[in-house]
Amino acid sequence: MTQGLDEGSSIPLYAQLRELLKGQIREGAFVPGERIPSEDKLNGMYGVSRITVRRALQELVEEGYLVKCPGKGTYVSERIPGMSAQSKVRAKFTQNNDVQSFTEACESNNQRAGAHLISIEEVDGIDEARDFFGFGSEGRLLRVLRIRTADRTPIMVEENYFPAGEYGFLRKADFEDTSLYDIIAASGHGDPMLTEPCALDLEKAPADLAPYLDVPVGEPLFCLVGRYFDADGSAMYLGKQHIVGTRYTFRI
Incomplete structure (x- = not known):
């Protein structure tokens, strides 16, 4: 059993991590514009491989929850799906x-x-x-x-x-x-x-x-x-x- 993840589940670990992070974003644990932990830190926090972490993050980027800034890191999107848009x-x-x-x-x-x-x-x-x-x-x-x-x-x-x-x-x-x-x-x-x-x-x-x-x-x-x-x-x-x-x- 990894932290917050179930190795015995039929749901792949990357999908579990994706949903866990998605829930944290929607609950406000990570706010719009905030940089999330690096791949290495997420690897240490959840005890999964770098490939697992990378796939979970990539799918969150594709879904609009995260945005990658080259050379800077990965940040929570300012336009989280299903949440109110930012004002002009x-x-x-x-x-x-x-x-x-x-x-x-x-x-x-x-x-x-x-x-x-x-x-x-x-x-x-x-x-x-x-x-x-x-x-x-x-x-x-x-x-x-x-x-x-x-x-x-x-x-x-x-x-x-x-x-x-x-x-x-x-x-x-x-x-x-x-x-x-x-x-x-x-x-x-x-x-x-x-x-x-x-x-x-x-x-x-x-x-x-x-x-x-x-x-x-x-x-x-x-x-x-x-x-x-x-x-x-x-x-x-x-x-x-x-x-x-x-x-x-x-x-x-």
Whole structure:
């Protein structure tokens, strides 16, 4: 007899583990957005093989109870089957660039803003940076990719590009549940400023971002692109927000 599982049952162990974990999720032992124990920990907790654990988790992913985030772990889905859907986060978007920050939008909805770093890496210059940064496509950039959540519901992936030399300090910054503006301001660079219209377009969730947003590949997303400057009018960063359209409302 393994912990909570019956080896003598005609029901396979992976199916027993699947139903046990499913029950824990529905009862609130694991809440939406929470990372569940690793395969190794589940193996130790229930005394079953890694293959058994992996099959149970995979079936829970297929049923919509769990979502796997590459390099991060397995999390409880924000849209548990048969349970009430998450509310939208409402923000305002105006043509004069008076854009409410994500943190402010969450506060206005009595929700808690969260942030989790996905990756930070140095990359080659991109076409959009050619004129903005003034160093052409040959310039090196820091690409900061992180997910923003509201009450642990994934809302958007932020994809920001900074000049690699001047903003090298970002490599050591703590991005966990921290405002990007606060990180930049603390370094002495001042608050980012928008002085020109943003571009709002539609896109389909690509395979590399969909798991972080807990949506299927091809899900319609908003893509909001803005060019941010410092107080002296110098280019600070190029920002892209990949936003789940069903969870976010722009007020124009």
